[in-house]
Amino acid sequence: MKKEMTIEESFARLDEMVRALESDEVSLEESFKLYEEGMKLLKDVNGRIDEVEKKIRRIEEDGSTEEFE
Amino acid sequence: MNDIYSVGQINRYIKGMFNEDILLRNVHIRGEVSNCKYHSSGHIYFSLKDTSGTLSCIMFAGNRRNLQFPMKNGDRVICGGTIDVYERGGSYQLYARDIRLEGAGLLYERFIALRDELKEMGMFDKTYKKPIPKYAMKVGVVTAPEGAAIRDIQNISHRRNPYVQLYLYPARVQGEGAKTSIVRGIRVLDDFGVDVIIIGRGGGSLEDLWAFNEREVAEAVFACSTPVVSAVGHETDVTIADYVADLRAPTPSAAAELCIFDYEKFREKTERYAASLTGGTARRIERSKGRAEAILSSFRNITARRVIAARGNIRFYGVRLEALSPKNRINDRRRTLADTEIRISEIMRERIRANRERSRQTEEKMKNSEHRLLDAVTRRQLMLIERFKGLNPLDRLRQGYSYVTDEEGRAVKNIKSVHRGSAVTIHVTDGQIRALVRELEERKN
Incomplete structure (x- = not known):
């Protein structure tokens, strides 16, 4: 399986896509593909962030964690 | 008074005492730096002080490598060196070999040493x-x-x-x-x-x-x-x-x-990307649409122009063909004839009008000249009448003249006007004499 892109890499890819869309380099069909791919990537990027407020976790020598405080 | 010594002897003596003292030869002193002066020779003159007193110090240029921080007044330092007597001044001072910041001093040196070592190893x-x-x-x-x-x-x-x-x-x-x-x-x-x-x-x-x-x-x-x-x-x-x-x-x-x-910025960024993707795609579509429309419209234009041209041709040829039909040719001729007729009558009318005008003008002119002539004649007549007053032929009759008329009353001016036996009337002043011609005799010149 392809290695998952980091958020940074995703943003870099999105930059490319937007640039391509704004230029006339891509055909109309390709532009639809780019749009789809870009939207999927964005959803992906947004999905990376688990929007649950995090508490600091304390990590122990053995690598186990527990809530700090 | 037994022995009297010179200043130099005493100072030298004291110096000797100091030098014999092992502690003073290698001593570390803690104190606060004051009166710190960097001499141009490279020596550093300063004092160490604490609450109880002051100690003069000097670090010779040759020992400067043992000072690894920019020492300044107020620094708390530990100086290592020798206490010796300055004979000329009669004073003692610390000849510093090394100076470290107090407490941090040693650690600082270790820090510098490790930093240089690790740097040397390329770890930075x-x-x-x-x-x-x-x-x-x-x-x-x-x-x-x-x-x-x-x-x-x-x-x-x-x-x-x-x-x-x-x-x-x-x-x-x-x-x-x-x-x-x-x-x-x-x-x-x-x-x-x-x-x-x-x-x-x-x-x-x-x-x-x-x-x-x-x-x-x-x-x-x-x-x-x-x-x-x-x-x-x-x-x-x-x-x-x-x-x-x-x-x-x-x-x-x-x-x-x-x-x-920053999560907010991240959200904004993803929203911006979404907008850019949507906008970019929309603009891309618009551009394609625009191109398609341009093509379509130019195609339409071309077609329209062709249709118009074709229509024009049809009309043109239609008109020409119709013009060539016998009926139209006849009509044409008729029209030409009628036109000619109209033209001729117009010309005639024009001419008549022009002639009338001309004759009117001539009439006018003649009238004018008649008037002038008449005037002249009248004047002359009057003049003549004046002149010929007294020349009245009837007056002449009174002087013995008479005139003769024939039967018709015409004046007899020559012998040919009468013949023998013609009745003539002789007019005299007071009446007529009726007479018969007896003889005609032509005068001989």
Whole structure:
């Protein structure tokens, strides 16, 4: 399986896509593909962030964690 | 009075006493620097003082290498050297061999030594620096659980991005076992797997921060496969860990700002991308549509022009054909004839009008000249009448003349007007004489 892109890499890819869309380099069909791919990537990027407020976790020598405080 | 000595003898004597004293030959003195003067010769003149007194000191240029910080008034230092007598001045002073900042002094030297060594080894080289991820979701922190540093990082994380997970390795950051604890923390977090590790602590003395200047800590940071951000003390505090870390943050708060991305900005960025994608695609479609429309419209135009041209042709040929039909030709002729007729009558009318005009003008002219002539005649007649008054032929009759008329009353002017036997009338002043012609006799010239 392809290695998952980091958020940074995703943003870099999105930059490319937007640039391509704004230029006339891509055909109309390709532009639809780019749009789809870009939207999927964005959803992906947004999905990376688990929007649950995090508490600091304390990590122990053995690598186990527990809530700090 | 037994013996009397010269000043020089006494000073020399005292100098000898000082020199025999082993303690004074190699002594370390703690004090605060004052009257510090850097002489152009390279020697440094200064005093050490404490609450009880003052000691004059000199460091010769040849020993300057043993002073590794810019000494200034107020510095608390430990000077090593010899106490000796300055014979000329009759005074004693410390001839300093080395000067260290008190307390920090020794540590500082160790710091410099280790820094230079590790630098020499290439551990600070840029080539080894790992980039700090822009969007770290898991951030490890090696610091004291009860310290200010973790609170600062927590606050900033909460403000910028509460969705980032912080992992704290509760480390001892000063005193006994601190370096071992920090090294453990780095390894545990590196093994656990986080995006970035912050190591640090709040401000303190050089001794307090010392663990971050230890070789073991430097080596652990260097060996760590996760990017490490160091954040030790205040902005002015620089540690070995700072040099070897992938990024140095001036404070723990700053480290948090550097490692925890701003969630709001992230949202804005993704929204901007969504808008750009949508807008870009829409514009792309518009452009295609525009092109298609342009093509269509130019196609339409061409077709329309052709239709118009064709219609024009049809009309043109239709007109021509119709014009050539016999009926039309006849009509044409008729029309021409009628036109000619009209023209002729017009011409005639014009001519008549012109003639009339001309005759009217002539008439006018004639009238004018008649008048003029008449006038002249009248004047002349009147004149003649005046002149011929008294010339009345009847007057002449009174003078003996008479005139003769024939039977018709015509004047007889010659013999041919009458013949023999013609009755003539002779007019005289008071009446007529009727007579018969008896004889005609032509006069002979």
